Amino acid sequence: MQLREPGRCVIGVIDGGLSGATGRYVKRLSDLSGLYGDAAAFAAAAVEEGGDRIVYEVQDYRPSGATGDLIFGVTRMVPGRIGREYFLTRGHIHARADRSEIYTGEAGRGLMLMESPSGETRIVEIGPRTVCYVPPYWIHRSVNVGDGELVMSFCYPADAGQDYGIIEQAGGMRQRILDDGAGGWVAVDNPDYRPRPQARIDALFAGA
Numbered sequence: 001m002q003l004r005e006p007g008r009c010v011i012g013v014i015d016g017g018l019s020g021a022t023g024r025y026v027k028r029l030s031d032l033s034g035l036y037g038d039a040a041a042f043a044a045a046a047v048e049e050g051g052d053r054i055v056y057e058v059q060d061y062r063p064s065g066a067t068g069d070l071i072f073g074v075t076r077m078v079p080g081r082i083g084r085e086y087f088l089t090r091g092h093i094h095a096r097a098d099r100s101e102i103y104t105g106e107a108g109r110g111l112m113l114m115e116s117p118s119g120e121t122r123i124v125e126i127g128p129r130t131v132c133y134v135p136p137y138w139i140h141r142s143v144n145v146g147d148g149e150l151v152m153s154f155c156y157p158a159d160a161g162q163d164y165g166i167i168e169q170a171g172g173m174r175q176r177i178l179d180d181g182a183g184g185w186v187a188v189d190n191p192d193y194r195p196r197p198q199a200r201i202d203a204l205f206a207g208a
């Protein structure tokens with residue numbers, strides 16, 4: 001039995017950093033093509049000055065990918081909208097769909113937009129010190145509905161993996177989060193959403 005060493009990281013609440021992180025990636029606006037409902041607004045945003053800016057950044061501490069191990073980290077998303085739609089992460093279901101996840105708000109104001117395989121939506125509002133439990137089998141995406149950066153820490157099983165295709169194959173998530181014009185947000189149905197075939201849903205629950 002080879003023991004792993006304990007770890008220690010410090011979350012940068014303001015800058016969304018993670019000291020001691022073992023990995024980092026960023027998503028720029030150009031990486032998020034096709035995710036937003038308003039394609040014309042996306043195209044316009046992509047060519048304005050600073051258009052291809054970083055929308056979100058993830059730093060994590062990943063000791064291993066072994067079953068029973070954990071991955072944790074910090075995500076930071078800048079504020080903004082494409083048309084009326086608030087900035088969002090790409091979103092995923094876990095490749096091992098029965099794996100859950102915890103997100104904790106560190107700074108800013110956001111939402112966890114969740115969708116079951118059969119298309120039920122749940123939305124959890126996240127502020128500082130809010131802990132959000134994402135149960136097994138729920139597709140999840142975070143949305144920055146605030147004026148400042150949204151910083152959240154997260155933790156999930158190391159063998160969970162991510163399946164990003166599940167959202168794309170359905171024409172997006174069933175609901176989109178828009179500016180309500182009064183400083184808040186509103187969830188509206190996505191007209192491009194196509195319900196998943198029952199066989200696909202059954203396969204997810206069967207672990208296929």
Ligand code: NI
Pocket residue numbers: 092093094101140156
């Ligand atoms: Ni996840």
